Amino acid sequence: MQANARNLIMNETTTRTLTIQILRHNPQDPESEPRFESYQLDEAPGMTLFIALNQIRDEQAPSLQFDFVCRAGICGSCGMLINGRPGLACRTLTSKLGPEITLAPLPVFKLIGDLSVDTGAWARQMGERLETWVHQESEPDIDRLEERMDPDRAEEIYELDRCIECGCCIAACGTARMRKDFVGAAGINKMARFRLDPRDERSDEDFYELVGSDDGVFGCMTLLGCNDVCPKELPLQTQLAFMRRKMASVK
Amino acid sequence: MPASRLPARLDVLQSASGVFLALFMWLHMFFVSSILLGKDAFWHVARFFEGYHIFGKPYPILVSGVALFVFAMFIFHAALAMRKFPADYREYSAFRKHAGEMKHGDTTLWFVQVYTGFAMFFLGSVHLYTMMTRPETIGPYGSADRIVTDWFWPLYLLLLFAVELHGSIGLYRVAVKWGWLEGRNPAATRRNMKRAKWLITVFFLTLGLLSLAAYIKIGIDHRPNYGEHYVPPSIEEPLEPRQ
Numbered sequence A: 001m002q003a004n005a006r007n008l009i010m011n012e013t014t015t016r017t018l019t020i021q022i023l024r025h026n027p028q029d030p031e032s033e034p035r036f037e038s039y040q041l042d043e044a045p046g047m048t049l050f051i052a053l054n055q056i057r058d059e060q061a062p063s064l065q066f067d068f069v070c071r072a073g074i075c076g077s078c079g080m081l082i083n084g085r086p087g088l089a090c091r092t093l094t095s096k097l098g099p100e101i102t103l104a105p106l107p108v109f110k111l112i113g114d115l116s117v118d119t120g121a122w123a124r125q126m127g128e129r130l131e132t133w134v135h136q137e138s139e140p141d142i143d144r145l146e147e148r149m150d151p152d153r154a155e156e157i158y159e160l161d162r163c164i165e166c167g168c169c170i171a172a173c174g175t176a177r178m179r180k181d182f183v184g185a186a187g188i189n190k191m192a193r194f195r196l197d198p199r200d201e202r203s204d205e206d207f208y209e210l211v212g213s214d215d216g217v218f219g220c221m222t223l224l225g226c227n228d229v230c231p232k233e234l235p236l237q238t239q240l241a242f243m244r245r246k247m248a249s250v251k
Numbered sequence B: 001m002p003a004s005r006l007p008a009r010l011d012v013l014q015s016a017s018g019v020f021l022a023l024f025m026w027l028h029m030f031f032v033s034s035i036l037l038g039k040d041a042f043w044h045v046a047r048f049f050e051g052y053h054i055f056g057k058p059y060p061i062l063v064s065g066v067a068l069f070v071f072a073m074f075i076f077h078a079a080l081a082m083r084k085f086p087a088d089y090r091e092y093s094a095f096r097k098h099a100g101e102m103k104h105g106d107t108t109l110w111f112v113q114v115y116t117g118f119a120m121f122f123l124g125s126v127h128l129y130t131m132m133t134r135p136e137t138i139g140p141y142g143s144a145d146r147i148v149t150d151w152f153w154p155l156y157l158l159l160l161f162a163v164e165l166h167g168s169i170g171l172y173r174v175a176v177k178w179g180w181l182e183g184r185n186p187a188a189t190r191r192n193m194k195r196a197k198w199l200i201t202v203f204f205l206t207l208g209l210l211s212l213a214a215y216i217k218i219g220i221d222h223r224p225n226y227g228e229h230y231v232p233p234s235i236e237e238p239l240e241p242r243q
């Protein structure tokens, strides 16, 4: 009886040793070759990959590069391949993974070094290409109160506006990996968001100009990798199908 | 100049031709599997499409016409879907690496669709051309002779797997692609549709394999009389138009 109880306590406090393989490469350094390096550390309760990576940098690999800002799944800077699948390091508990973890930078984006990639450049060019701002014919009168918006509509827009531009949906998309110019789910979701916005005066014909091509909605092959990895659980499957129907019915 | 509407039209036509072919293949399997009900059942199905039950004598040219139409749809669909094939080795290896890393069902299924689609260029063309040019040979003995003595069974075996995987994956993909039947909970609908997709594949594969086995058995028994056509015992008058 006593021995059993002791076992139970022992089991609960037994910590796992994690082996984390990290794909390391510094494109700035002409000597650098992409290689996996392996680090071991003791798992702590409630440990996220963010905590684990900081510990590795502090104790074992001072030159390790990776991005973090918010540590709370809001800024979208910590996307990486976790055991081959895109995800946010700050939102991933090590306890949800096996004792051997492989980390690699998100593909498709420009590599800055190790796990750090330039999603900013991608987000900027997407914004410019898709004109992700409210379009109005006339100058808004800034001295007047804004038109009221139907709360349900505002809620719908907010739902799609939760995209943090982490790039996970792009890295998870087989089409984007094959075809560099494909807008990807984040871009199509943005179009759906502005299409909902009553202040945006663009018509479906206007949106067609932006995404009505094989680099736009019609390039999507409905593999739904995007939908299945999006850390904000945006309804990408629904939005892709919705925009496809709308764009296909433009006269 | 507004952007071309062609990509939109082609996308719709790709789905429409795929759905037509997939549904046609379901009907086709029910006709073919009538052999499991006996030689007479299949004989009647085959003659039915030659207009025998309407005109009182068979017109195989009608079957040639149907085969020609299906062949045209087949080529049309292949031409449209081909646009999605990886265009070169770089694209191919990028996708392969991606599918290997992601271990993601729908991504892998797309690869299955590309492989089976590619295989059907060859397998499907041989079959359709034969049906178009030799419709009068379709029957319990004629088909079984083709399968056994003329060595069509390996082709049909591969084609069966290709069609049953490709068609049901395709129907599933069309449904999620256009948001059909999405309902209130798209994730749950998608899970159910995927389950249905596998059930459909298994059902038609089983029916197909049983039918193929039945033809092979008839074909082996009929080898000594290769070329002779089956006439049901109940039919008295000669079938061929009188000279």
Ligand code: HEM
Pocket (backbone or CB within 6 Å): A221, B011, B014, B015, B016, B017, B018, B019, B021, B022, B023, B025, B074, B077, B078, B081, B082, B084, B085, B110, B113, B114, B116, B117, B118, B120, B121, B122, B124, B163, B166, B167, B169, B170, B171, B173, B174, B177
């Ligand atoms: C040479 C023959 C064929 C080739 C090369 C081919 C190729 C393909 C490819 C590559 C796709 C994926 C397209 C995409 O992801 O957008 C596809 C989709 C599809 N195929 Fe085929 N296929 C062939 C024959 C068939 C046949 C015989 C059927 C019916 C059983 C069929 C039914 C479908 C369906 C329903 C889709 C989904 C359409 C869509 O996503 O818009 N295909 N085909």
Ligand code: SF4
Pocket (backbone or CB within 6 Å): A162, A163, A164, A165, A166, A167, A168, A169, A170, A185, A186, A189, A229, A230, A231, A232, A233, A234
């Ligand atoms: S849609 Fe989701 S996965 Fe894609 S960038 Fe936005 S938050 Fe990230």
Ligand code: SF4
Pocket (backbone or CB within 6 Å): A169, A172, A173, A174, A175, A176, A184, A185, A219, A220, A221, A222, A223, A224, A225, A226, A227, A240
């Ligand atoms: S559904 Fe597939 S092809 Fe379309 S954007 Fe998502 S991952 Fe890419």
Ligand code: FES
Pocket (backbone or CB within 6 Å): A067, A068, A069, A070, A071, A072, A073, A074, A075, A076, A077, A078, A079, A088, A089, A090, A091
């Ligand atoms: S650090 Fe901001 S999302 Fe992970």
